[in-house]
Amino acid sequence: MKRFFLTLSILISIVLLSCDKIEEPYKNTGQSGGETEVTTRKVLLEDYTGHTCVNCPAAAKLAGELKDLYGDRLIIIAVHAGHFALPSGPPFDLDLRSDVGNEWNSIFGIQGYPSGMINRTSPGGQYIQSVGNWATRVSDIIDDPTMADLKISTSYHQESRRLDISLETTFKVPVTGKPKIQLVITEDNILGAQHNNNSTIGETPIIYDFVHKHVLRAAVNGNLGEDLYPEQGNVNVGTTYEHDYSITLDPDWVADNISAVAFIYNASDYEIYQVEEKHIMD
Amino acid sequence: MKPNLILLIILITSLRIVAQQESVQSDIPHVMIRNLNGQQFNTADITNDGKPMILSFWAIWCKPCLKELDAFNEHYLEWQEETGVRIFAVSIDDSRSTARVAPYVNGKGWEFDVLLDANSDFKRAMNVNLIPHTLLLDGNGKIVSQHTSYFEGAEFEIYEKIKKIAGLN
């Protein structure tokens, strides 16, 4: 009898000991790392969101905090899609959806919002990452070695609203299969209403002057991009592949807030090798 | 060869023993659930001295289950006299309603044994999908018949079967 209670109390204390009581500070802020090379691995965070989704402002806030932490190394695209992105009468009149966003949303089978993808990686077969795991997932891969360099140059003609974009891609390591390249346009700082249930972020239930950031507007070279090169076979390491595009900006878009985002990805599993962003007015 | 022979003898005898033990093995798996006082109850104790048994899975939120058990209760004394049948009603109410089962059962004045299977362990072991689910067992605990769902009047057919198990027909 005594032995049993002894064993029991030992077992209980083992469980008790496996507890981590965290002391302040609970939260880190400020820049980490900084840029060590001219070109580094960059990571794309896609935030699937909508203006009537009450939990989405918290996700946008977290994305912003990650951006503060990683600076240019983290690129964000906010994809407004699905039920919560529908214009549903005042004050939710904005339609921030896009053809390309709708297609991505259906390819990855996203039904819950907010949710996201980090470089379209799929640990354990799971593309969709819930918000609480974004930070961990980003930190897991952001220090991986760079697989390719990607350069964006733009020139914008104010009168015609014509935007010319050139992309230069150079792989540093061999990869199997033929990669794809995709170019999209995002617009920052769009003011609109947003449902919210987190009083530490803003008013509940509606923030009337919410700033929608990194909003996906359109694809320049198709909803899934195009092949990096026309010929068969694997990529040539060291070869620079050049692509030139041009697009006329929609009259509703504010040119000062427009960025071009380009990424190269694995055509078979969508995983992104490298991503780059350029604000067109820089 | 000698050790092998000994091994063989041991094997045969042990198999025999197993065989003898199991000739009366019932279809009821051994699962620890609880009685109405909250005490642990081994389902191996679902026995009735060789007389037939009814095992019925139910829950407080399941209307047809309550109707079935009310119908059983109405006839229970009479059935017991004629066939010696014993009824076990296993509630699969989970912790949202387990505490309400005992007052409900007492309030209703049900005479049969009521057991609590709060995490559906026994239900799963018996492979019960939907409730009400009622099993008829012979005196050795072998399942003779089982039935899902309850409609008014189904108790009469159940009782006909019980009489057959008891050897009255």
Add this chain to the structure above:
Amino acid sequence: MPSILFYVVLTAQNPIDNARINGSFQIDAQFYQPDEGIGITDSVIAGRKVGINGYGNIIYSQGNFSGGIRYEAYLGPIAGFDAQHEGNGIANLWASYQTSMIEITAGNFYEQFGNGLILRAYEEWALGYDNSLNGMRIVFRPISGLTIKGVYGTQRFYWQKFERNNRGIVRGLDAEFDLNELISPLQSSGTRVQLGASAVSKYQRDADPIFNLPENVGAFAGRLNITKGKFSLMTEYSHKINDPSILNNFIYKDGHAVLSSLSYSERGFGVILQLKRVDNMYYKSDRGTTSNALDISFIPPINRTHSYSLTGKYPYATQPNGEMGMQFQLNYRLPRGSKLGGQYGTNIAINFSQVNDIKRNPINDTTEINQDGTLGYKSGFFDMSDHIFFRDFNVEIDKRFSTKWKAVIQYMNLYYDIATIEGKTGYEPVKANIALADITWRMTSRKSIRLELQSLFTSQDKGDWAAAMLEYTIAPRWFFTISDQYNYGNPDKDSQNHYYTASLGYTREATRLALTFGRQAEGVVCVGGVCRVVPASSGIMFTLTTNF
């Protein structure tokens, strides 16, 4: 030698004969068709005209050994199930060895410590909920009256395989003492006392660049059950250390949950009072997930579970971030032959429950309540907010008039904070009155007709509803029903829809087949504390279930 052994196995057939195999199968299928009237267009169906969920479960047992396998296929999942269900394969595989003293299980298993406040692994097919543990469990009963359980494993997350660090690891210990068994003088006592204690810890690594997260989060619980004659007291307290997660907005406050109930019952009379307080008690094995999955703890809602379509239209779901609630129920049977009881007696049930939010006070002058990366808020044990989540007062009278006629009537008054419970932020709370009658006419000993009439009155959400259902049954095999739910009070005139259905079912032994044609209104289905939103649909539903 091997040939001799083979011969022995062949001849000693008795043990093989005594092996037992039992199993069950179920298929739920829905065939969808567009129905403009209730907003189901081709684009809503999006080519997915059929949804089928199915499983097969087989258990093999022989002597002290048992093992089981469970196959599931959701191709594709029926409407309302999370898209992550889509897939097929072996969901559970386990083996177990059991004696009266020890029981060891390896593989997938289900478990509950006490009321489940800090650990409950369970499965609810109708909801698509399964948080089974994949690991090992030992149950040890060294002496009569003492049970010790130890478990460790990872939880099921749809079809996603556990890989290093993709979700947490759970381990737990539970001990239960039955004092009447342990202490021999108490064996014959009329007072039955059980004590229990449990501890659970989850491990999930911290690689978060923003928050400094606890990798091991412990939770503890103690419980006491006393039964003395007609009285019964059950209480459990649980406590959890800092567990910042997406669901509590990454606050570092400790959490707790208390559940208590006191009841008195005698023949024809039962009364029960239940109390509950929950504060910051989400406990999941992945701090990042918002899915309805991976819960380690189970905080039961204690309000009455309603079984009729309109009384069950607005079901409460526990708010693990904080709530204080009570539930009171009285069951009384007016005796046979009394003036009100009539010839057959009359049952009356009165039930009241209310759940409020807890009151949260700032931790200091500069920090907002529930600010991430802080202790969040302070809330004393009796700090209750006047924000009501849910209130339900209902009376049910159940009376038999003759051998052929009986009826149930029920009235319910409801307050339902739809913004909190269903996440429809900005919506007004639903205040509703519901009345119903359920009349059964037993035509012959096997044939009966049942009529259900219900009415729901509210000026919020979708407005008034009326429902009628007529059921004809031939025991023990057949049933036929026709029903209609009519949303005549919908403020949007175009949405004043009828949801009519016709069903039939056939049951033989343990095989049941049911077919339903018609429309299903959008609704919330809750079983055992978890709720699932079922979208409106139209078409044919088919269920086949069997076991052996």
